[in-house]
Amino acid sequence: MDNRKSIKTALTIAFLLVAVAALYWGDNNLSRFQLRILNLAAIFVILGASMNLVIGFSGMFSLGHAGFMCVGAYTAAILTMSPESKELIYYMEPIIPLLANVQWPVIPATLMAGVVAGIFGVLVGFPALRLRDDYLAIATLGFAEIIRIIVTNTISITNGALGLKNIPSEKSLLFYWGFGILTILVLKALINSSWGYAFKAIRDNEIAAEAMGISVFKHKMLSFSIGAFFAGIAGALMAYLITSIDPTMFRFLFTFQIVLIVVLGGMGSLTGSVIAGVVITIAMEWLRFVEQPMSLMGMDIPGIPGMRMVIFSLLLLIVVLFYRQGLMGTREFNWDWVLDKLGIAKSKEREVS
């Protein structure tokens, strides 16, 4: 057993080292377009995994992710923009003096974005988490819309509908995937902790979990606000990646894409969310060609705007109707599986069972 455990630790460390090396190589050798898509994939992986924590592991069907992202994106943008560009951009109404001169480094600003989104998660969760199933879905959807409407209307903080531009940009793979990998590691540790077991117990049977002495509301709140925290982080990363944000970005459509990732990957599988996050992001870019005019064998085919979303909606329907488990169901990638396949260092415990 010990033998196997040390092999697994070594493998994890080796994997992380290889990942860092690969990211470093990618930063220096890939085109800007490729980097952009891969970075976007990292953001969607964070979003998918954190939403999976709420939907797949805790059984709360929340549709508020875009709202928390919005909070994170705005927090990070306001904290990192230079005072000069703030003065330029807020021409409808000047920014409130408290925020006019702050300029934080990127990493603390990103963490702060997560914290602020997490606080919003607590505020939203306090009333919303008394509800269940579809009521919860519609209430969180409502809260996300309320957040968006507030952001549109508090012009002296968020610049309203005009949005923010000139957000300091980050381009390196290491930065985005660093956050991505950290998120996955934290969520994995969380899911395998006693909190994680409580989440799953609540998901499987709320009444039984409560009877076993699990504080249902406390754990729901924890899961929900941790989900919101990571959504905030992802929002911040999104702000750095595209360097301009406005409230219309964070519509329900965005949440739909995250739901698609969670469902496709499998509700209750982080591995699934990672795979689906990358696949969907790349597919989304690759399918752009459908929406652009092209000429095929001398024929001019006009672009069809909206076709991508038709494909993705159909995909979601097909997965839900015929393949409800998604790619991974509730299974996770783990080294045991790899080692078993390779037949290395069978643990005694496994042989007995």
Place this chain on the structure above:
Amino acid sequence: MTLEIFLQNVANAISLGSLYALIAIGYTMVYGIIRLINFAHADLLMVAGYISFYGILIFAMPWWLAFLIAIALTTILGMAMEKLAYRPLRNAPRISALISAIGMSFLLQNLGIVLVGASPKPFPRPEGLVWNIHLGSVSFLSLTVIIPVITLLLLAAVYLVVNKTNTGIAMRAVSRDFETASLMAVDVNKVVVTTFAVGSGLAAVGGIMWSLQYPQIDPLMGVFPGLKCFIAAVMGGIGSVPGAMIGGFILGIGEIMLVAFMPELSGYRDAFAFVVLILILLFKPGGILGDHVVEKV
């Protein structure tokens, strides 16, 4: 605020309230029977709007024929939706059905964008249906009268169907207890399809009247009315037809009056409904006319 403007607002509030009420019925009936928020219900408004638009403009039909065809096709679409997207998931976890509904809604919206383009189109207002009425110094559109009248007639019809016919009794039985009703030889599938047909038909009428009242249609036009009507249904007590009506009127009147009396809050107009929803869910989760059932082991 002058009396004229106030009356104008009252008229607007009543027609918005009736539209909400009409659309909310579809939500409440479907939810009452299969416990599903039919997200795609909202997009049926859009479908009905576009069918009548093309019927009148491209096929040069008289408006009443275009409207009838729109209502018929939307009803068929609603029934097809139930059969394809919801029936296979009837025994699945509720989250799956909800995701399927969201997928259906996005499919309709984006098919709309693909087929007719994302840019808004002006909806024609047939002269036989829309004219100005002058009453003293107040002038208003005929729609302000037509919409509430049609709404009330349809509501009365639905009320009679639900309470006086055999189909209605079957519907109420299924909504009370799905399994027992099916054991009592109620053809559950038929009841569910009928419910979807009635709901979709009402949504189509609502969508046409919505397009007449706010004469600009686009593929995403159903989204906000849809959410608000669902809220109206929850507010009145989901599953209850009179409840949906009351909820729709309260929401419509509240929204218009909020903007009328507090213009500085007009940016928050769309948030109003959600705030109402959250307050209702917190303090009276059963809604005004509903009874809240706590799940027991």
